[in-house]
Amino acid sequence: MEEGKPVSQSVQQSAAAYSMIQQQFGSAVSPLDANETMPFFEVVETARWVEIAHFMRDNAKLKFNYLACLTGVDYPAEEKVGIICNFESLALLDHKLAVKLKCQRHGGSLPSISCLWHTANWHEREVFDLFGITFAGHPEMRRILCPDDWEGSPLLKDYKVQQSYRGIKVPY
Amino acid sequence: MQELDTVGQGSVRVTRKSDKLVIVEKDLATEQMVLAMGPQHPSTHGVLKLECLTDGEVITEAVPCLGYLHRCFEKCCENVDYPAIVPYTDRLDYLSAMNSEFAYAMAVEKLLDIEIPRRVEFIRVLVSELNRIASHLVAIGTYGIDLGAFTPFLFCFRDREIILGLLEWASGARMLYNYIWIGGLAYDVPADFLQRVREFVNYFRPKALELNNLLTSNEIFLKRTHGIGIMPPEVAINYGWSGPMLRGSGVKWDLRRNDPYSIYPELDFKVAVPDGKNSVIGDCLSRHLVRAIEMEESLKIIEQCIDKMPSSEGFNSRSAIPKRIRPKAGEVYSRAENPRGELGFYIESDGKSTKPVRCKARSSCFVNLSAMKDLSKGQLIPDLVAIIGSIDIVLGEVDR
Numbered sequence: 224m225e226e227g228k229p230v231s232q233s234v235q236q237s238a239a240a241y242s243m244i245q246q247q248f249g250s251a252v253s254p255l256d257a258n259e260t261m262p263f264f265e266v267v268e269t270a271r272w273v274e275i276a277h278f279m280r281d282n283a284k285l286k287f288n289y290l291a292c293l294t295g296v297d298y299p300a301e302e303k304v305g306i307i308c309n310f311e312s313l314a315l316l317d318h319k320l321a322v323k324l325k326c327q328r329h330g331g332s333l334p335s336i337s338c339l340w341h342t343a344n345w346h347e348r349e350v351f352d353l354f355g356i357t358f359a360g361h362p363e364m365r366r367i368l369c370p371d372d373w374e375g376s377p378l379l380k381d382y383k384v385q386q387s388y389r390g391i392k393v394p395y
Numbered sequence: 396m397q398e399l400d401t402v403g404q405g406s407v408r409v410t411r412k413s414d415k416l417v418i419v420e421k422d423l424a425t426e427q428m429v430l431a432m433g434p435q436h437p438s439t440h441g442v443l444k445l446e447c448l449t450d451g452e453v454i455t456e457a458v459p460c461l462g463y464l465h466r467c468f469e470k471c472c473e474n475v476d477y478p479a480i481v482p483y484t485d486r487l488d489y490l491s492a493m494n495s496e497f498a499y500a501m502a503v504e505k506l507l508d509i510e511i512p513r514r515v516e517f518i519r520v521l522v523s524e525l526n527r528i529a530s531h532l533v534a535i536g537t538y539g540i541d542l543g544a545f546t547p548f549l550f551c552f553r554d555r556e557i558i559l560g561l562l563e564w565a566s567g568a569r570m571l572y573n574y575i576w577i578g579g580l581a582y583d584v585p586a587d588f589l590q591r592v593r594e595f596v597n598y599f600r601p602k603a604l605e606l607n608n609l610l611t612s613n614e615i616f617l618k619r620t621h622g623i624g625i626m627p628p629e630v631a632i633n634y635g636w637s638g639p640m641l642r643g644s645g646v647k648w649d650l651r652r653n654d655p656y657s658i659y660p661e662l663d664f665k666v667a668v669p670d671g672k673n674s675v676i677g678d679c680l681s682r683h684l685v686r687a688i689e690m691e692e693s694l695k696i697i698e699q700c701i702d703k704m705p706s707s708e709g710f711n712s713r714s715a716i717p718k719r720i721r722p723k724a725g726e727v728y729s730r731a732e733n734p735r736g737e738l739g740f741y742i743e744s745d746g747k748s749t750k751p752v753r754c755k756a757r758s759s760c761f762v763n764l765s766a767m768k769d770l771s772k773g774q775l776i777p778d779l780v781a782i783i784g785s786i787d788i789v790l791g792e793v794d795r
Contacts, residue, residue, distance in 0.1 A: 260505050260727040288632050292728060292757040294741045307741065309728045309757075313632055314648050321728065342635030345765040353469070368462040368794060377467055 230257070236318035237262040240285055248275055263307070263321035272324060272334045273360075279310060279320075280339050287320065289313035290336075293346035295354035299380045302328050304354050308336075326356060328379075335361040353378040427455060430776070434463050438541050438780045441790030445767070447779070454779055457771035459764055464794040472754035477503055477720040478577055480754065485571035487756055488792040490533050491734045493519075493526035493562070496575035498731035501656060502740035503577045505729050506722035511715055514705045515579050516658045518712075521592070521700040522562060522574065524693040528599070529558040530734035531686045531693075534787040538683060539610060541784040542619045550606050557595055564588065578716035589701050596694050603694070607687045611673070620680040624770050624782040627677060634766040637759050638736025639689065640786065642668050643682035650732035662699050664692045679785035686787075689734075721749050728757075735759045735787055758792040 230238075234257055241255040241264055252275070253265040266272050279287045287310040294307045305325035312318050326333050335358035337344040347358045348367040355376035357364055365371060374385045384393050408420040433444035442463035448456040468487065472480050484499040485492035497519055504511065536551030559569045565584050566574035574581050610616050626636070631644040641648055649666040651659040667688035674680035724746030730739035736759030743753040763786050771779050 258725060260725055260729075288629075290635055291730070291737065292739050292741060292755070294753070294755045294757075296743065296753050307726075307728075309739070309741070314646055314653075317653070340635070341630070341633050341769075342762055342765060345761065366462075368465045370462065377470055382470075 231259060233319065234259060234262050237320045240287075240318050240320050243282065243284060244275065244279065247278055251275065261309075261321050262319075263323055265323040265325070269324050269326060269333055273336060273339070275322075276336045276339050279322075284316075286312045286315045288315060290340040290342050290346075291319075293343055293350065295350035295356060295378065297328075297354065297378065297380050298325065299328070301325075304328050304331055304356055304379070306333065306350055306356065329355070330357075331355075332357045332359055334359050337361055352376075355379070425450075432779075434460075438783060440537065440783065440788055441793075443764075443783075443788065443790055443793070445771075445779070445783075447771075447776070449776065452775050454771050454774050454776060457767060457779060459767050461761075461764075461790075461794055464790045466795065468795040469753070469755055472751055474750065476749045477722075477751065480751075481576060482571065482573045484756070485573060486791055487758065487795060488530075488733060488735060488738070488760070488789045489570055490789055491523075491526045491530040492571050493523045493575065494530075494731065494733040495738060496572065497523050497657075498729070498733065498738045499740055500575050500577050501731060502727055502729035502742050503720070503722065505727045506725060506742060506744055507578070507717065507720065509578055509715060509717065511578065512710070513658070514583075514707065514710050515712060515715070517700050517704045518580060518584055519575055520657055520659070520662075521584075521697055521704075522565060522572075524696045524700070525558050525562060525592070527693050527734045528690050529555045529562075531690050532558075534686055534734070535606070535610070535683065538784040538787070539616070541780050542616055544610065544613060544616055547606055547609050550602070550609070554599055554602055554606075557598075561588070561592060561595065564591075576713070576716060577720055579714065580712040583707055583710060583712045589704065592697060593701055596697055600691075600694060603687075603690050610683070611687075617680065619777070619781050620674075620683060620785070621678060622675045623679045623778050624774065624785060625675055625677045626766065626770065630769070631677070631766075634769075635762040636736070636766065637762070638733065639667075639682055639685040640736060640763050642666065642685045643785075644677040645669065645671075645681075650730060650737060654730070656731060661703070662696050664696050667692060679781050682785045682787075719749065722746070730757070733759060735789065735792070736763060738792075756792075756795055758795060760786070760788045760790075760792045761795075764788055764793055 238257055251268040251271050253267055255264045279285050289311045291311050292309040296305050303325045308322045310320050324333055335347055347361055350356050352366040352368050375382055407418050409416045410419050428449050430447040430449050434442040444460040446458045447454050471483055481496055484495040487495050532551040532555040536548040539547035563569045566572040626644050628644045628646045631641050647666050647668050652666050667685045669676055669681035669684050722744040726743040728741045730737045738759055739757035741755040742751050745752050770782050
């Protein structure tokens with residue numbers, strides 16, 4: 224955050240919401256990165272992710288009923304891949320918060336939150352398709368945009384496209 | 396009746412003969428049948444395939460299969476500079492390219508933290524709202540065709556053509572504009588543009604009413620949409636619905652009002668939600684009505700933009716465009732209200748490169764479509780067509 228700039232109201236709201244989560248889960252979550260464009264925290268103990276997400280959705284003072292976006296990101300320098308979830312309390316408390324989770328780069332796995340937000344179902348399938356993260360507890364963990372028998376995870380930075388697909392030359 | 400009891404488990408077809416039921420056929424096959432709709436099916440609005448498990452006329456499960464139009468937009472973005480992504484965003488939702496450009500430009504501007512001249516903001520809103528009307532005209536017109544009403548489609552495309560003509564005059568392209576750039580616009584609008592837009596608004600207002608009457612006074616259209624595909628508001632939010640879909644379920648949520656951006660806070664318009672008098676809240680008809688009302692609200696916004704637009708004197712549409720677009724390290728999730736719902740861009744910059752590290756488009760159609768499995772359960776096959784039409788998908792945005 225830049226010095227001298229007043230913290231906007233939306234970031235204050237996010238910080239208030241975060242402090243409740245932090246009180247409940249302590250060291251399972253990282254400190255809040257209160258930047259102006261997208262305040263976020265990271266879930267360090269990924270095994271507790273469903274528990275934290277459930278708390279975020281159902282606590283009367285948090286009520287994050289809307290999962291706006293779930294994105295995969297590649298961190299090749301750390302040998303990790305991760306997801307970013309943008310939550311919002313739609314038409315209720317009007318605050319926003321982003322959550323990050325990371326797992327190992329190849330064959331990594333994270334808990335699925337599709338049991339809490341229906342919308343996570345397809346988002347997680349997309350992340351599985353393009354980044355290769357499997358989501359434990361997901362009802363149908365299969366590719367969604369690429370064909371089922373496609374090889375590799377296209378959005379990883381070091382992705383090399385396969386030479387041929389069903390006898391058709393792929394790289395042009 | 397006794398005869399029937401002896402038949403046992405197998406399914407039979409019976410007929411009535413002088414107060415007695417007589418079996419005509421025995422042991423009819425009752426297993427479920429897989430019916431593939433698409434990808435080459437006109438009512439799926441593009442290359443969507445639905446694998447339907449049917450029990451007679453009733454759908455037990457409809458699974459959407461996507462990806463026929465997948466171009467890996469996000470991988471492309473990682474390989475080009477920030478300004479070069481704008482034409483790619485046109486090709487997401489190609490029916491409302493202006494709105495997609497607007498959403499993307501805003502996301503990068505948030506990362507850059509730059510001020511935009513007021514006239515640029517007004518022109519952006521003006522062309523986006525024009526594009527919103529054009530997009531809703533396609534949605535409403537093709538929805539009529541899905542349900543057997545051909546005339547509204549012709550009306551819609553006649554009027555849409557005028558809008559495309561106007562936007563072509565401003566940008567040079569009919570559908571994929573590359574007009575809204577990061578920090579500005581490709582060009583200022585032509586000299587008589589505002590006058591011509593005002594003429595269009597005056598022309599279109601009665602036409603919109605006529606179009607609306609043509610559909611909502613049509614008994615067949617009402618029968619096909621009323622009470623079909625009902626989505627309760629809580630479930631809609633849980634599914635991440637946005638735009639006319641969410642408002643059709645009675646949630647008064649519009650990003651232009653609830654998370655305002657650009658000059659929308661200065662403009663007077665109402666958020667369209669169904670009142671439940673003519674439709675069941677959350678059904679296909681409600682979603683159609685929301686789009687119809689939104690067109691009129693867009694006309695209001697356009698008129699206000701023309702009235703309040705700062706003069707073009709000494710105006711340079713490219714004055715605020717940075718020489719080199721290289722945002723400082725950081726990330727942003729920014730969204731805008733598109734005709735089909737919330738289009739969000741997640742952009743991550745490492746502060747060194749002129750290319751984004753990650754650029755993700757959160758597509759509204761993709762999310763809205765994900766509820767298909769629940770929406771279609773227990774519906775009749777013709778109703779499935781009505782439901783898909785009411786979601787108003789553009790496969791360019793679903794598959795990206």
